[in-house]
Amino acid sequence: MAIQFDCPFCTSTLKVPDSTAGKQGDCPRCGTKLVIPNPFAAGTAAPAADTAPVTPVPPPEDAPTPPPASQAAEQIPGAPPVDVTAPRPRSSVTAQYLRKRRRSNMGGIILFLFFFSAMAGVGGYFYWTYGLRLEGNLVAARISSDAAKLEQRLNPESAGVSEEVIKTVNQNLLETPRRVQSDLMDMLFYGPEKGGLEVRLKPGTDTQLVRVDLTGDPALMDYISKNGAQLDQPRVAELQAALKNFYTDWNAMIQNQGVLPDLLHYRNTVGLNSLLGGLGYHMEARVNHKIYPCVHEDSNGGLYFLVPKGTLQFNIQGREMENGWKTFPGKYEVQVTQEYQSQP
Incomplete structure:
Protein backbone atom coordinates (compact mmCIF):
# COMPACT_ATOMS: atom_id res chain seq x y z
CA MET A 1 0.00 0.00 0.00
CA ALA A 41 -0.07 6.93 13.79
CA ALA A 42 -3.36 8.75 13.25
CA GLY A 43 -5.32 6.28 15.42
CA THR A 44 -3.01 6.57 18.45
CA ALA A 45 -4.83 8.11 21.40
CA ALA A 46 -3.58 11.49 22.43
CA PRO A 47 -2.74 12.11 26.10
CA ALA A 48 -5.36 13.77 28.23
CA ALA A 49 -5.46 17.51 28.00
CA ASP A 50 -5.34 18.02 31.80
CA THR A 51 -2.25 15.86 32.34
CA ALA A 52 -0.19 16.96 29.39
CA PRO A 53 2.30 19.70 30.19
CA VAL A 54 1.80 22.89 28.31
CA THR A 55 4.75 23.55 26.07
CA PRO A 56 5.19 27.01 24.57
CA VAL A 57 4.74 26.97 20.84
CA PRO A 58 7.89 28.24 19.19
CA PRO A 59 7.46 30.93 16.56
CA PRO A 60 7.12 29.47 13.10
CA GLU A 61 10.28 29.41 11.12
CA ASP A 62 10.42 30.87 7.68
CA ALA A 63 9.45 28.32 5.12
CA PRO A 64 12.38 27.26 3.02
CA THR A 65 12.47 28.91 -0.36
CA PRO A 66 12.10 26.40 -3.15
CA PRO A 67 15.16 26.32 -5.38
CA PRO A 68 14.83 27.36 -9.02
CA ALA A 69 13.31 24.85 -11.36
CA SER A 70 16.55 24.73 -13.34
CA GLN A 71 18.42 23.24 -10.40
CA ALA A 72 18.17 19.50 -9.96
CA ALA A 73 16.65 18.39 -6.66
CA GLU A 74 19.06 16.54 -4.41
CA GLN A 75 17.66 13.67 -2.39
CA ILE A 76 18.86 12.70 1.06
CA PRO A 77 20.97 9.56 0.90
CA ARG A 88 -4.80 18.47 -9.43
CA PRO A 89 -6.69 21.46 -10.84
CA ARG A 90 -8.18 23.60 -8.15
CA SER A 91 -11.20 25.87 -8.48
CA SER A 92 -10.56 29.58 -7.97
CA VAL A 93 -13.17 31.82 -6.41
CA THR A 94 -11.35 34.84 -7.85
CA ALA A 95 -11.43 33.40 -11.36
CA GLN A 96 -15.14 32.71 -11.04
CA TYR A 97 -15.72 36.28 -9.86
CA LEU A 98 -13.74 37.74 -12.76
CA ARG A 99 -15.63 35.59 -15.26
CA LYS A 100 -18.94 36.78 -13.84
CA ARG A 101 -17.74 40.36 -13.92
CA ARG A 102 -16.65 40.08 -17.54
CA ARG A 103 -20.03 38.65 -18.45
CA SER A 104 -21.81 41.46 -16.62
CA ASN A 105 -19.62 44.12 -18.31
CA MET A 106 -20.27 42.63 -21.74
CA GLY A 107 -23.98 42.75 -21.09
CA GLY A 108 -23.74 46.43 -20.17
CA ILE A 109 -21.78 47.23 -23.32
CA ILE A 110 -24.28 45.41 -25.52
CA LEU A 111 -27.15 47.23 -23.81
CA PHE A 112 -25.43 50.60 -24.32
CA LEU A 113 -24.79 49.91 -28.01
CA PHE A 114 -28.40 48.84 -28.48
CA PHE A 115 -29.80 52.04 -26.96
CA PHE A 116 -27.23 54.18 -28.81
CA SER A 117 -28.19 52.60 -32.14
CA ALA A 118 -31.87 53.04 -31.37
CA MET A 119 -31.42 56.73 -30.50
CA ALA A 120 -29.30 57.32 -33.62
CA GLY A 121 -31.98 55.69 -35.74
CA VAL A 122 -34.71 57.82 -34.20
CA GLY A 123 -32.62 60.96 -34.65
CA GLY A 124 -31.88 60.08 -38.27
CA TYR A 125 -35.57 59.47 -38.94
CA PHE A 126 -36.63 62.83 -37.52
CA TYR A 127 -33.81 64.63 -39.34
CA TRP A 128 -34.75 62.99 -42.62
CA THR A 129 -38.45 63.69 -42.09
CA TYR A 130 -38.35 67.16 -40.58
CA GLY A 131 -34.75 68.36 -40.98
CA LEU A 132 -32.92 70.31 -43.67
CA ARG A 133 -34.08 69.32 -47.16
CA LEU A 134 -31.94 70.77 -49.94
CA GLU A 135 -34.08 69.70 -52.86
CA GLY A 136 -36.91 71.02 -54.97
CA ASN A 137 -37.36 73.22 -58.02
CA LEU A 138 -35.50 76.34 -59.10
CA VAL A 139 -35.75 78.64 -62.10
CA ALA A 140 -33.02 79.82 -64.44
CA ALA A 141 -32.56 82.39 -67.17
CA ARG A 142 -30.56 82.10 -70.36
CA ILE A 143 -27.95 84.82 -70.91
CA SER A 144 -28.06 86.16 -74.46
CA SER A 145 -25.04 85.39 -76.59
CA ASP A 146 -24.06 89.06 -76.72
CA ALA A 147 -23.96 89.36 -72.93
CA ALA A 148 -22.67 85.85 -72.18
CA LYS A 149 -19.25 86.86 -70.96
CA LEU A 150 -17.56 86.51 -67.56
CA GLU A 151 -14.36 88.31 -66.56
CA GLN A 152 -12.19 88.19 -63.47
CA ARG A 153 -8.96 89.93 -62.48
CA LEU A 154 -6.38 87.67 -60.84
CA ASN A 155 -4.49 88.61 -57.70
CA PRO A 156 -1.09 86.84 -57.75
CA GLU A 157 0.49 88.99 -55.01
CA SER A 158 -0.54 86.46 -52.35
CA ALA A 159 0.51 83.43 -54.39
CA GLY A 160 4.08 83.40 -53.12
CA VAL A 161 5.94 84.48 -56.27
CA SER A 162 8.26 87.44 -56.70
CA GLU A 163 7.12 90.76 -58.13
CA GLU A 164 9.63 90.41 -60.94
CA VAL A 165 8.13 87.09 -62.05
CA ILE A 166 4.62 88.55 -61.90
CA LYS A 167 5.58 91.50 -64.10
CA THR A 168 7.39 89.27 -66.59
CA VAL A 169 4.44 86.91 -67.02
CA ASN A 170 1.84 89.69 -67.16
CA GLN A 171 3.85 91.54 -69.81
CA ASN A 172 4.16 88.38 -71.87
CA LEU A 173 0.39 87.81 -71.76
CA LEU A 174 -0.21 91.46 -72.62
CA GLU A 175 1.85 91.00 -75.76
CA THR A 176 0.53 87.51 -76.56
CA PRO A 177 -2.83 86.56 -74.97
CA ARG A 178 -3.44 82.83 -74.68
CA ARG A 179 -6.77 81.17 -75.48
CA VAL A 180 -8.10 77.77 -74.40
CA GLN A 181 -10.98 76.97 -76.73
CA SER A 182 -13.33 73.98 -76.92
CA ASP A 183 -16.95 73.11 -77.69
CA LEU A 184 -17.67 73.62 -73.98
CA MET A 185 -16.08 77.01 -73.32
CA ASP A 186 -13.69 79.65 -74.58
CA MET A 187 -11.29 81.05 -71.98
CA LEU A 188 -8.71 83.77 -72.57
CA PHE A 189 -5.71 84.64 -70.37
CA TYR A 190 -4.58 88.18 -71.14
CA GLY A 191 -2.76 91.16 -69.68
CA PRO A 192 -4.82 94.36 -69.90
CA GLU A 193 -3.22 97.71 -70.74
CA LYS A 194 -3.65 98.91 -67.16
CA GLY A 195 -1.53 96.01 -65.95
CA GLY A 196 -2.24 92.82 -64.10
CA LEU A 197 -3.72 89.60 -65.43
CA GLU A 198 -7.33 88.75 -66.26
CA VAL A 199 -9.34 85.79 -67.49
CA ARG A 200 -12.39 86.00 -69.73
CA LEU A 201 -14.86 83.17 -70.27
CA LYS A 202 -17.45 82.75 -73.03
CA PRO A 203 -19.66 79.80 -73.96
CA GLY A 204 -18.30 77.30 -76.46
CA THR A 205 -19.78 76.57 -79.84
CA ASP A 206 -22.22 74.02 -78.39
CA THR A 207 -23.18 75.59 -75.07
CA GLN A 208 -25.12 78.47 -73.58
CA LEU A 209 -24.70 80.34 -70.30
CA VAL A 210 -27.60 80.13 -67.83
CA ARG A 211 -28.05 81.72 -64.43
CA VAL A 212 -29.87 79.72 -61.73
CA ASP A 213 -31.68 81.82 -59.13
CA LEU A 214 -31.01 80.28 -55.70
CA THR A 215 -33.16 82.76 -53.80
CA GLY A 216 -36.25 80.71 -54.61
CA ASP A 217 -35.35 78.27 -51.82
CA PRO A 218 -34.93 79.88 -48.36
CA ALA A 219 -33.43 76.66 -46.95
CA LEU A 220 -30.70 76.75 -49.58
CA MET A 221 -29.92 80.41 -48.89
CA ASP A 222 -29.73 79.65 -45.17
CA TYR A 223 -27.35 76.77 -45.91
CA ILE A 224 -25.12 79.11 -47.93
CA SER A 225 -25.05 81.78 -45.22
CA LYS A 226 -24.05 79.22 -42.57
CA ASN A 227 -21.58 77.17 -44.60
CA GLY A 228 -20.30 79.55 -47.28
CA ALA A 229 -16.95 80.28 -45.64
CA GLN A 230 -16.22 76.62 -45.01
CA LEU A 231 -17.24 75.67 -48.55
CA ASP A 232 -14.87 78.28 -49.97
CA GLN A 233 -11.74 77.07 -48.17
CA PRO A 234 -10.77 74.26 -50.60
CA ARG A 235 -11.40 76.52 -53.62
CA VAL A 236 -9.13 79.26 -52.28
CA ALA A 237 -6.41 76.78 -51.35
CA GLU A 238 -6.48 75.17 -54.80
CA LEU A 239 -6.50 78.56 -56.54
CA GLN A 240 -3.50 79.89 -54.59
CA ALA A 241 -1.43 76.76 -55.24
CA ALA A 242 -2.37 76.67 -58.93
CA LEU A 243 -1.71 80.40 -59.38
CA LYS A 244 1.80 80.02 -57.97
CA ASN A 245 2.50 77.11 -60.32
CA PHE A 246 1.02 79.06 -63.24
CA TYR A 247 3.40 82.00 -62.79
CA THR A 248 6.36 79.72 -62.07
CA ASP A 249 5.78 77.53 -65.14
CA TRP A 250 5.06 80.48 -67.40
CA ASN A 251 8.18 82.32 -66.29
CA ALA A 252 10.28 79.18 -66.85
CA MET A 253 8.83 78.90 -70.36
CA ILE A 254 9.75 82.52 -71.08
CA GLN A 255 13.28 82.27 -69.70
CA ASN A 256 14.10 78.93 -71.32
CA GLN A 257 11.96 79.37 -74.43
CA GLY A 258 10.48 76.01 -73.59
CA VAL A 259 7.15 74.28 -74.05
CA LEU A 260 3.94 76.16 -73.29
CA PRO A 261 2.41 75.16 -69.91
CA ASP A 262 -0.71 72.98 -69.79
CA LEU A 263 -3.36 75.62 -70.42
CA LEU A 264 -6.27 73.19 -70.06
CA HIS A 265 -5.14 72.37 -66.53
CA TYR A 266 -4.77 76.05 -65.64
CA ARG A 267 -8.12 76.85 -67.24
CA ASN A 268 -9.77 74.61 -64.65
CA THR A 269 -7.61 75.34 -61.61
CA VAL A 270 -6.89 79.05 -62.14
CA GLY A 271 -9.46 80.43 -64.58
CA LEU A 272 -12.60 78.72 -63.29
CA ASN A 273 -11.60 78.89 -59.63
CA SER A 274 -11.13 82.64 -59.93
CA LEU A 275 -14.70 82.99 -61.26
CA LEU A 276 -16.34 80.69 -58.72
CA GLY A 277 -17.36 80.98 -55.08
CA GLY A 278 -17.63 78.46 -52.28
CA LEU A 279 -20.91 76.84 -53.35
CA GLY A 280 -20.22 76.94 -57.08
CA TYR A 281 -16.92 75.12 -56.55
CA HIS A 282 -18.88 72.12 -55.26
CA MET A 283 -21.70 72.14 -57.86
CA GLU A 284 -22.32 70.64 -61.28
CA ALA A 285 -25.20 70.42 -63.77
CA ARG A 286 -26.57 67.20 -65.26
CA VAL A 287 -28.19 67.21 -68.69
CA ASN A 288 -29.15 63.80 -70.10
CA HIS A 289 -26.76 62.14 -67.63
CA LYS A 290 -23.84 64.29 -68.84
CA ILE A 291 -21.91 66.60 -66.51
CA TYR A 292 -21.55 70.32 -67.18
CA PRO A 293 -19.57 72.71 -64.97
CA CYS A 294 -20.59 75.58 -62.78
CA VAL A 295 -18.52 78.53 -64.02
CA HIS A 296 -19.51 81.50 -61.87
CA GLU A 297 -21.21 82.56 -58.65
CA ASP A 298 -22.42 86.10 -58.07
CA SER A 299 -23.20 87.91 -54.84
CA ASN A 300 -26.95 88.04 -55.51
CA GLY A 301 -27.69 84.34 -55.11
CA GLY A 302 -26.97 83.25 -58.67
CA LEU A 303 -25.03 80.25 -60.01
CA TYR A 304 -23.95 80.17 -63.66
CA PHE A 305 -23.67 76.97 -65.67
CA LEU A 306 -22.67 76.09 -69.21
CA VAL A 307 -25.28 73.70 -70.64
CA PRO A 308 -26.06 72.55 -74.20
CA LYS A 309 -27.82 75.07 -76.40
CA GLY A 310 -31.60 74.82 -76.27
CA THR A 311 -31.65 73.20 -72.81
CA LEU A 312 -34.89 73.99 -70.98
CA GLN A 313 -34.56 71.65 -68.00
CA PHE A 314 -31.62 70.21 -66.08
CA ASN A 315 -30.54 69.17 -62.59
CA ILE A 316 -27.91 70.69 -60.34
CA GLN A 317 -26.25 68.78 -57.52
CA GLY A 318 -23.02 68.40 -55.59
CA ARG A 319 -20.08 67.22 -57.65
CA GLU A 320 -17.92 64.32 -56.57
CA MET A 321 -14.58 65.54 -55.25
CA GLU A 322 -11.23 63.80 -55.65
CA ASN A 323 -11.71 61.95 -52.36
CA GLY A 324 -14.99 60.47 -53.60
CA TRP A 325 -17.22 62.60 -51.34
CA LYS A 326 -19.95 65.05 -52.30
CA THR A 327 -19.78 68.07 -50.02
CA PHE A 328 -23.10 69.56 -51.11
CA PRO A 329 -25.94 67.17 -50.12
CA GLY A 330 -28.76 68.66 -52.18
CA LYS A 331 -30.27 68.19 -55.61
CA TYR A 332 -32.56 70.54 -57.55
CA GLU A 333 -34.50 70.43 -60.78
CA VAL A 334 -34.08 73.63 -62.79
CA GLN A 335 -36.43 75.09 -65.38
CA VAL A 336 -35.13 77.67 -67.88
CA THR A 337 -38.00 80.14 -68.05
CA GLN A 338 -36.61 83.38 -69.51
CA GLU A 339 -33.69 85.08 -71.20
CA TYR A 340 -31.54 87.97 -69.99
CA GLN A 341 -30.30 90.44 -72.57
CA SER A 342 -27.64 91.51 -70.08
CA GLN A 343 -26.24 90.03 -66.91
CA PRO A 344 -28.29 90.84 -63.78
Whole structure:
Protein backbone atom coordinates (compact mmCIF):
# COMPACT_ATOMS: atom_id res chain seq x y z
CA MET A 1 0.00 0.00 0.00
CA ALA A 2 1.38 3.45 -0.94
CA ILE A 3 1.14 6.70 0.98
CA GLN A 4 -0.34 9.59 -1.07
CA PHE A 5 -0.07 13.25 -0.02
CA ASP A 6 0.38 16.74 -1.51
CA CYS A 7 3.56 18.78 -1.38
CA PRO A 8 2.68 21.86 0.73
CA PHE A 9 4.68 24.15 -1.60
CA CYS A 10 4.10 23.11 -5.21
CA THR A 11 0.86 21.12 -4.54
CA SER A 12 2.14 18.14 -6.53
CA THR A 13 0.56 14.84 -5.51
CA LEU A 14 3.23 12.43 -4.28
CA LYS A 15 3.10 8.64 -3.78
CA VAL A 16 5.67 6.77 -1.65
CA PRO A 17 5.91 3.25 -0.17
CA ASP A 18 4.54 2.53 3.33
CA SER A 19 8.04 1.89 4.61
CA THR A 20 8.96 5.58 4.22
CA ALA A 21 6.30 6.82 6.68
CA GLY A 22 7.73 9.44 9.05
CA LYS A 23 10.97 9.83 7.10
CA GLN A 24 12.35 13.01 5.56
CA GLY A 25 12.88 13.47 1.84
CA ASP A 26 12.92 15.97 -1.02
CA CYS A 27 10.02 16.80 -3.31
CA PRO A 28 11.25 15.71 -6.74
CA ARG A 29 9.33 18.59 -8.38
CA CYS A 30 10.35 21.64 -6.33
CA GLY A 31 13.17 20.19 -4.20
CA THR A 32 11.61 21.25 -0.89
CA LYS A 33 12.55 19.16 2.13
CA LEU A 34 9.50 17.58 3.70
CA VAL A 35 8.51 14.86 6.19
CA ILE A 36 6.49 12.00 4.78
CA PRO A 37 3.28 11.70 6.84
CA ASN A 38 2.61 8.52 8.89
CA PRO A 39 -1.03 7.57 8.40
CA PHE A 40 -0.67 4.61 10.81
CA ALA A 41 -0.07 6.93 13.79
CA ALA A 42 -3.36 8.75 13.25
CA GLY A 43 -5.32 6.28 15.42
CA THR A 44 -3.01 6.57 18.45
CA ALA A 45 -4.83 8.11 21.40
CA ALA A 46 -3.58 11.49 22.43
CA PRO A 47 -2.74 12.11 26.10
CA ALA A 48 -5.36 13.77 28.23
CA ALA A 49 -5.46 17.51 28.00
CA ASP A 50 -5.34 18.02 31.80
CA THR A 51 -2.25 15.86 32.34
CA ALA A 52 -0.19 16.96 29.39
CA PRO A 53 2.30 19.70 30.19
CA VAL A 54 1.80 22.89 28.31
CA THR A 55 4.75 23.55 26.07
CA PRO A 56 5.19 27.01 24.57
CA VAL A 57 4.74 26.97 20.84
CA PRO A 58 7.89 28.24 19.19
CA PRO A 59 7.46 30.93 16.56
CA PRO A 60 7.12 29.47 13.10
CA GLU A 61 10.28 29.41 11.12
CA ASP A 62 10.42 30.87 7.68
CA ALA A 63 9.45 28.32 5.12
CA PRO A 64 12.38 27.26 3.02
CA THR A 65 12.47 28.91 -0.36
CA PRO A 66 12.10 26.40 -3.15
CA PRO A 67 15.16 26.32 -5.38
CA PRO A 68 14.83 27.36 -9.02
CA ALA A 69 13.31 24.85 -11.36
CA SER A 70 16.55 24.73 -13.34
CA GLN A 71 18.42 23.24 -10.40
CA ALA A 72 18.17 19.50 -9.96
CA ALA A 73 16.65 18.39 -6.66
CA GLU A 74 19.06 16.54 -4.41
CA GLN A 75 17.66 13.67 -2.39
CA ILE A 76 18.86 12.70 1.06
CA PRO A 77 20.97 9.56 0.90
CA GLY A 78 18.92 6.53 1.78
CA ALA A 79 15.59 8.25 1.17
CA PRO A 80 13.32 6.28 -1.14
CA PRO A 81 12.39 7.71 -4.54
CA VAL A 82 9.12 9.61 -4.67
CA ASP A 83 6.60 9.25 -7.49
CA VAL A 84 5.14 12.45 -8.87
CA THR A 85 1.79 12.93 -10.58
CA ALA A 86 0.41 16.08 -12.20
CA PRO A 87 -1.06 18.62 -9.77
CA ARG A 88 -4.80 18.47 -9.43
CA PRO A 89 -6.69 21.46 -10.84
CA ARG A 90 -8.18 23.60 -8.15
CA SER A 91 -11.20 25.87 -8.48
CA SER A 92 -10.56 29.58 -7.97
CA VAL A 93 -13.17 31.82 -6.41
CA THR A 94 -11.35 34.84 -7.85
CA ALA A 95 -11.43 33.40 -11.36
CA GLN A 96 -15.14 32.71 -11.04
CA TYR A 97 -15.72 36.28 -9.86
CA LEU A 98 -13.74 37.74 -12.76
CA ARG A 99 -15.63 35.59 -15.26
CA LYS A 100 -18.94 36.78 -13.84
CA ARG A 101 -17.74 40.36 -13.92
CA ARG A 102 -16.65 40.08 -17.54
CA ARG A 103 -20.03 38.65 -18.45
CA SER A 104 -21.81 41.46 -16.62
CA ASN A 105 -19.62 44.12 -18.31
CA MET A 106 -20.27 42.63 -21.74
CA GLY A 107 -23.98 42.75 -21.09
CA GLY A 108 -23.74 46.43 -20.17
CA ILE A 109 -21.78 47.23 -23.32
CA ILE A 110 -24.28 45.41 -25.52
CA LEU A 111 -27.15 47.23 -23.81
CA PHE A 112 -25.43 50.60 -24.32
CA LEU A 113 -24.79 49.91 -28.01
CA PHE A 114 -28.40 48.84 -28.48
CA PHE A 115 -29.80 52.04 -26.96
CA PHE A 116 -27.23 54.18 -28.81
CA SER A 117 -28.19 52.60 -32.14
CA ALA A 118 -31.87 53.04 -31.37
CA MET A 119 -31.42 56.73 -30.50
CA ALA A 120 -29.30 57.32 -33.62
CA GLY A 121 -31.98 55.69 -35.74
CA VAL A 122 -34.71 57.82 -34.20
CA GLY A 123 -32.62 60.96 -34.65
CA GLY A 124 -31.88 60.08 -38.27
CA TYR A 125 -35.57 59.47 -38.94
CA PHE A 126 -36.63 62.83 -37.52
CA TYR A 127 -33.81 64.63 -39.34
CA TRP A 128 -34.75 62.99 -42.62
CA THR A 129 -38.45 63.69 -42.09
CA TYR A 130 -38.35 67.16 -40.58
CA GLY A 131 -34.75 68.36 -40.98
CA LEU A 132 -32.92 70.31 -43.67
CA ARG A 133 -34.08 69.32 -47.16
CA LEU A 134 -31.94 70.77 -49.94
CA GLU A 135 -34.08 69.70 -52.86
CA GLY A 136 -36.91 71.02 -54.97
CA ASN A 137 -37.36 73.22 -58.02
CA LEU A 138 -35.50 76.34 -59.10
CA VAL A 139 -35.75 78.64 -62.10
CA ALA A 140 -33.02 79.82 -64.44
CA ALA A 141 -32.56 82.39 -67.17
CA ARG A 142 -30.56 82.10 -70.36
CA ILE A 143 -27.95 84.82 -70.91
CA SER A 144 -28.06 86.16 -74.46
CA SER A 145 -25.04 85.39 -76.59
CA ASP A 146 -24.06 89.06 -76.72
CA ALA A 147 -23.96 89.36 -72.93
CA ALA A 148 -22.67 85.85 -72.18
CA LYS A 149 -19.25 86.86 -70.96
CA LEU A 150 -17.56 86.51 -67.56
CA GLU A 151 -14.36 88.31 -66.56
CA GLN A 152 -12.19 88.19 -63.47
CA ARG A 153 -8.96 89.93 -62.48
CA LEU A 154 -6.38 87.67 -60.84
CA ASN A 155 -4.49 88.61 -57.70
CA PRO A 156 -1.09 86.84 -57.75
CA GLU A 157 0.49 88.99 -55.01
CA SER A 158 -0.54 86.46 -52.35
CA ALA A 159 0.51 83.43 -54.39
CA GLY A 160 4.08 83.40 -53.12
CA VAL A 161 5.94 84.48 -56.27
CA SER A 162 8.26 87.44 -56.70
CA GLU A 163 7.12 90.76 -58.13
CA GLU A 164 9.63 90.41 -60.94
CA VAL A 165 8.13 87.09 -62.05
CA ILE A 166 4.62 88.55 -61.90
CA LYS A 167 5.58 91.50 -64.10
CA THR A 168 7.39 89.27 -66.59
CA VAL A 169 4.44 86.91 -67.02
CA ASN A 170 1.84 89.69 -67.16
CA GLN A 171 3.85 91.54 -69.81
CA ASN A 172 4.16 88.38 -71.87
CA LEU A 173 0.39 87.81 -71.76
CA LEU A 174 -0.21 91.46 -72.62
CA GLU A 175 1.85 91.00 -75.76
CA THR A 176 0.53 87.51 -76.56
CA PRO A 177 -2.83 86.56 -74.97
CA ARG A 178 -3.44 82.83 -74.68
CA ARG A 179 -6.77 81.17 -75.48
CA VAL A 180 -8.10 77.77 -74.40
CA GLN A 181 -10.98 76.97 -76.73
CA SER A 182 -13.33 73.98 -76.92
CA ASP A 183 -16.95 73.11 -77.69
CA LEU A 184 -17.67 73.62 -73.98
CA MET A 185 -16.08 77.01 -73.32
CA ASP A 186 -13.69 79.65 -74.58
CA MET A 187 -11.29 81.05 -71.98
CA LEU A 188 -8.71 83.77 -72.57
CA PHE A 189 -5.71 84.64 -70.37
CA TYR A 190 -4.58 88.18 -71.14
CA GLY A 191 -2.76 91.16 -69.68
CA PRO A 192 -4.82 94.36 -69.90
CA GLU A 193 -3.22 97.71 -70.74
CA LYS A 194 -3.65 98.91 -67.16
CA GLY A 195 -1.53 96.01 -65.95
CA GLY A 196 -2.24 92.82 -64.10
CA LEU A 197 -3.72 89.60 -65.43
CA GLU A 198 -7.33 88.75 -66.26
CA VAL A 199 -9.34 85.79 -67.49
CA ARG A 200 -12.39 86.00 -69.73
CA LEU A 201 -14.86 83.17 -70.27
CA LYS A 202 -17.45 82.75 -73.03
CA PRO A 203 -19.66 79.80 -73.96
CA GLY A 204 -18.30 77.30 -76.46
CA THR A 205 -19.78 76.57 -79.84
CA ASP A 206 -22.22 74.02 -78.39
CA THR A 207 -23.18 75.59 -75.07
CA GLN A 208 -25.12 78.47 -73.58
CA LEU A 209 -24.70 80.34 -70.30
CA VAL A 210 -27.60 80.13 -67.83
CA ARG A 211 -28.05 81.72 -64.43
CA VAL A 212 -29.87 79.72 -61.73
CA ASP A 213 -31.68 81.82 -59.13
CA LEU A 214 -31.01 80.28 -55.70
CA THR A 215 -33.16 82.76 -53.80
CA GLY A 216 -36.25 80.71 -54.61
CA ASP A 217 -35.35 78.27 -51.82
CA PRO A 218 -34.93 79.88 -48.36
CA ALA A 219 -33.43 76.66 -46.95
CA LEU A 220 -30.70 76.75 -49.58
CA MET A 221 -29.92 80.41 -48.89
CA ASP A 222 -29.73 79.65 -45.17
CA TYR A 223 -27.35 76.77 -45.91
CA ILE A 224 -25.12 79.11 -47.93
CA SER A 225 -25.05 81.78 -45.22
CA LYS A 226 -24.05 79.22 -42.57
CA ASN A 227 -21.58 77.17 -44.60
CA GLY A 228 -20.30 79.55 -47.28
CA ALA A 229 -16.95 80.28 -45.64
CA GLN A 230 -16.22 76.62 -45.01
CA LEU A 231 -17.24 75.67 -48.55
CA ASP A 232 -14.87 78.28 -49.97
CA GLN A 233 -11.74 77.07 -48.17
CA PRO A 234 -10.77 74.26 -50.60
CA ARG A 235 -11.40 76.52 -53.62
CA VAL A 236 -9.13 79.26 -52.28
CA ALA A 237 -6.41 76.78 -51.35
CA GLU A 238 -6.48 75.17 -54.80
CA LEU A 239 -6.50 78.56 -56.54
CA GLN A 240 -3.50 79.89 -54.59
CA ALA A 241 -1.43 76.76 -55.24
CA ALA A 242 -2.37 76.67 -58.93
CA LEU A 243 -1.71 80.40 -59.38
CA LYS A 244 1.80 80.02 -57.97
CA ASN A 245 2.50 77.11 -60.32
CA PHE A 246 1.02 79.06 -63.24
CA TYR A 247 3.40 82.00 -62.79
CA THR A 248 6.36 79.72 -62.07
CA ASP A 249 5.78 77.53 -65.14
CA TRP A 250 5.06 80.48 -67.40
CA ASN A 251 8.18 82.32 -66.29
CA ALA A 252 10.28 79.18 -66.85
CA MET A 253 8.83 78.90 -70.36
CA ILE A 254 9.75 82.52 -71.08
CA GLN A 255 13.28 82.27 -69.70
CA ASN A 256 14.10 78.93 -71.32
CA GLN A 257 11.96 79.37 -74.43
CA GLY A 258 10.48 76.01 -73.59
CA VAL A 259 7.15 74.28 -74.05
CA LEU A 260 3.94 76.16 -73.29
CA PRO A 261 2.41 75.16 -69.91
CA ASP A 262 -0.71 72.98 -69.79
CA LEU A 263 -3.36 75.62 -70.42
CA LEU A 264 -6.27 73.19 -70.06
CA HIS A 265 -5.14 72.37 -66.53
CA TYR A 266 -4.77 76.05 -65.64
CA ARG A 267 -8.12 76.85 -67.24
CA ASN A 268 -9.77 74.61 -64.65
CA THR A 269 -7.61 75.34 -61.61
CA VAL A 270 -6.89 79.05 -62.14
CA GLY A 271 -9.46 80.43 -64.58
CA LEU A 272 -12.60 78.72 -63.29
CA ASN A 273 -11.60 78.89 -59.63
CA SER A 274 -11.13 82.64 -59.93
CA LEU A 275 -14.70 82.99 -61.26
CA LEU A 276 -16.34 80.69 -58.72
CA GLY A 277 -17.36 80.98 -55.08
CA GLY A 278 -17.63 78.46 -52.28
CA LEU A 279 -20.91 76.84 -53.35
CA GLY A 280 -20.22 76.94 -57.08
CA TYR A 281 -16.92 75.12 -56.55
CA HIS A 282 -18.88 72.12 -55.26
CA MET A 283 -21.70 72.14 -57.86
CA GLU A 284 -22.32 70.64 -61.28
CA ALA A 285 -25.20 70.42 -63.77
CA ARG A 286 -26.57 67.20 -65.26
CA VAL A 287 -28.19 67.21 -68.69
CA ASN A 288 -29.15 63.80 -70.10
CA HIS A 289 -26.76 62.14 -67.63
CA LYS A 290 -23.84 64.29 -68.84
CA ILE A 291 -21.91 66.60 -66.51
CA TYR A 292 -21.55 70.32 -67.18
CA PRO A 293 -19.57 72.71 -64.97
CA CYS A 294 -20.59 75.58 -62.78
CA VAL A 295 -18.52 78.53 -64.02
CA HIS A 296 -19.51 81.50 -61.87
CA GLU A 297 -21.21 82.56 -58.65
CA ASP A 298 -22.42 86.10 -58.07
CA SER A 299 -23.20 87.91 -54.84
CA ASN A 300 -26.95 88.04 -55.51
CA GLY A 301 -27.69 84.34 -55.11
CA GLY A 302 -26.97 83.25 -58.67
CA LEU A 303 -25.03 80.25 -60.01
CA TYR A 304 -23.95 80.17 -63.66
CA PHE A 305 -23.67 76.97 -65.67
CA LEU A 306 -22.67 76.09 -69.21
CA VAL A 307 -25.28 73.70 -70.64
CA PRO A 308 -26.06 72.55 -74.20
CA LYS A 309 -27.82 75.07 -76.40
CA GLY A 310 -31.60 74.82 -76.27
CA THR A 311 -31.65 73.20 -72.81
CA LEU A 312 -34.89 73.99 -70.98
CA GLN A 313 -34.56 71.65 -68.00
CA PHE A 314 -31.62 70.21 -66.08
CA ASN A 315 -30.54 69.17 -62.59
CA ILE A 316 -27.91 70.69 -60.34
CA GLN A 317 -26.25 68.78 -57.52
CA GLY A 318 -23.02 68.40 -55.59
CA ARG A 319 -20.08 67.22 -57.65
CA GLU A 320 -17.92 64.32 -56.57
CA MET A 321 -14.58 65.54 -55.25
CA GLU A 322 -11.23 63.80 -55.65
CA ASN A 323 -11.71 61.95 -52.36
CA GLY A 324 -14.99 60.47 -53.60
CA TRP A 325 -17.22 62.60 -51.34
CA LYS A 326 -19.95 65.05 -52.30
CA THR A 327 -19.78 68.07 -50.02
CA PHE A 328 -23.10 69.56 -51.11
CA PRO A 329 -25.94 67.17 -50.12
CA GLY A 330 -28.76 68.66 -52.18
CA LYS A 331 -30.27 68.19 -55.61
CA TYR A 332 -32.56 70.54 -57.55
CA GLU A 333 -34.50 70.43 -60.78
CA VAL A 334 -34.08 73.63 -62.79
CA GLN A 335 -36.43 75.09 -65.38
CA VAL A 336 -35.13 77.67 -67.88
CA THR A 337 -38.00 80.14 -68.05
CA GLN A 338 -36.61 83.38 -69.51
CA GLU A 339 -33.69 85.08 -71.20
CA TYR A 340 -31.54 87.97 -69.99
CA GLN A 341 -30.30 90.44 -72.57
CA SER A 342 -27.64 91.51 -70.08
CA GLN A 343 -26.24 90.03 -66.91
CA PRO A 344 -28.29 90.84 -63.78
